[in-house]
Amino acid sequence: MRGLDGAPEWPSLRALLPDLAGKRVVDLGCGFGWFCRWARTQGAAHVLGLDVSAKMLGRARAMGADPGIEYERADLETLALPPATFDVAYSSLAFHYVENFAALLATVHRALVPGGKLVFSVEHPIYTAPAHPGWVVDAEGRRTWPIDGYRVEGPRRTDWLAKGVVKQHRSIGTTLNLLIGAGFTIAYVDEWAPSEAMIQARPELAEERERPMFLFVTVGRSA
Numbered sequence: 145m146r147g148l149d150g151a152p153e154w155p156s157l158r159a160l161l162p163d164l165a166g167k168r169v170v171d172l173g174c175g176f177g178w179f180c181r182w183a184r185t186q187g188a189a190h191v192l193g194l195d196v197s198a199k200m201l202g203r204a205r206a207m208g209a210d211p212g213i214e215y216e217r218a219d220l221e222t223l224a225l226p227p228a229t230f231d232v233a234y235s236s237l238a239f240h241y242v243e244n245f246a247a248l249l250a251t252v253h254r255a256l257v258p259g260g261k262l263v264f265s266v267e268h269p270i271y272t273a274p275a276h277p278g279w280v281v282d283a284e285g286r287r288t289w290p291i292d293g294y295r296v297e298g299p300r301r302t303d304w305l306a307k308g309v310v311k312q313h314r315s316i317g318t319t320l321n322l323l324i325g326a327g328f329t330i331a332y333v334d335e336w337a338p339s340e341a342m343i344q345a346r347p348e349l350a351e352e353r354e355r356p357m358f359l360f361v362t363v364g365r366s367a
């Protein structure tokens with residue numbers, strides 16, 4: 145397992161994070177806890193890693209004990225957090241599993257201190273839109289990524305990696321408007337795709353040139 149460094153998008157996502165030294169951080173959908181541990185190496189005072197999966201949390205705990213990291217089982221659909229407790233909220237590739245995103249954003253906004261930041265990545269909606277995600281090869285052998293029902297938002301069932309995984313498809317407009325509705329100020333939006341230099345280094349990423357893989361967003365709670 146290569147952790148954060150195995151993810152080609154990590155340097156770009158990392159660049160969106162504020163200085164974590166002395167900060168109280170929450171990682172929403174922390175998985176194996178890679179980010180929680182990295183945040184501590186950056187000087188974070190305390191990191192709360194939340195995930196719905198006991199199995200993921202078990203693996204995270206087994207990867208190293210640290211009194212500055214707390215892992216807790218929590219469902220982001222019904223999350224409760226104490227108000228004005230965190231300087232930074234972070235989430236990588238978990239929000240597209242959450243149906244009640246408006247409620248989660250309201251909770252996160254309340255849980256941040258004034259001036260606090262939320263930085264997150266989700267699968268780009270070009271990925272979550274098609275009813276049957278995948279490449280199509282046309283008569284000339286060109287591979288294209290069909291967009292099917294971009295405007296039809298809601299659950300999409302996929303059988304990629306695991307069978308019957310349900311992701312919530314939201315357009316970029318909906319995601320940004322939900323953030324604005326929760327009271328956040330949008331600071332930065334990135335539709336991430338690998339650069340030419342990355343493709344040179346990892347040729348298997350070449351097909352990702354076709355469309356952005358991820359949506360990264362940085363928002364803040366007003367001071």
Ligand SMILES: C[S@@+](CC[C@H](N)C(=O)[O-])C[C@H]1O[C@@H](n2cnc3c(N)ncnc32)[C@H](O)[C@@H]1O
Pocket residue numbers: 172173174175176178194195196197200218219220221235236237238241242
């Ligand atoms: C693709 S993994 C990403 C894990 C980690 N953030 C990373 O980037 O390595 C998605 C994670 O979100 C978690 N997750 C999915 N739905 C969730 C929910 N409703 N509440 C909490 N965690 C959830 C999964 O258990 C999984 O660990």
